[in-house]
Amino acid sequence: GDSVTQTEGLVTLTEGLPVMLNCTYQTIYSNPFLFWYVQHLNESPRLLLKSFTDNKRTEHQGFHATLHKSSSSFHLQKSSAQLSDSALYYCALLGYKLTFGTGTSLLVDP
């Protein structure tokens, strides 16, 4: 079945440094949608960005990601971390159903 792998459980960064959260996926579905959801403390997850198109950069709120079907990856990046970026980030795959990864907690220190 479908699966999403987020290798880092916790990423700790200093404010101003670049962010990269890894996401790889497996599916037999040839045209999956990939999503990044963000969940701040004591809130519910909300959509950060999504992509369907191979090799096209998608941007939202300073974050960006590019779907690479050749490597089954959809890594989340940001050029400069802010304190307010501290949150739990989920990568999700929509093949035949929506499947979430286990999440990566991002902690940005001053």
Add this chain to the structure above:
Amino acid sequence: EAAVTQSPRSKVAVTGGKVTLSCHQTNNHDYMYWYRQDTGHGLRLIHYSYVADSTEKGDIPDGYKASRPSQENFSLILELASLSQTAVYFCASRAGAGGDEQYFGPGTRLTVL
């Protein structure tokens, strides 16, 4: 603005008791979902529904039942609550077409003692 509400927002239940978590959406969405969230496991799908009066098993359905009496309402039922079911439960809805966004409710914190 898409809206998903859940009740109760928190609940303490006794082991062996029955618990019903309710979810209501005003998005006119076809798909509704129940997830549980545990540290280290992320969001795990319990049950989902794509039409009223029908439910489907998700990845971890054991110990849970679901009911979708109308398009707007989706309930999660724990007939015999157990300690291992202590978690935060999220309801979500999605239109169901392609890459539509999934909207989450505020969550219910369930503690089983």
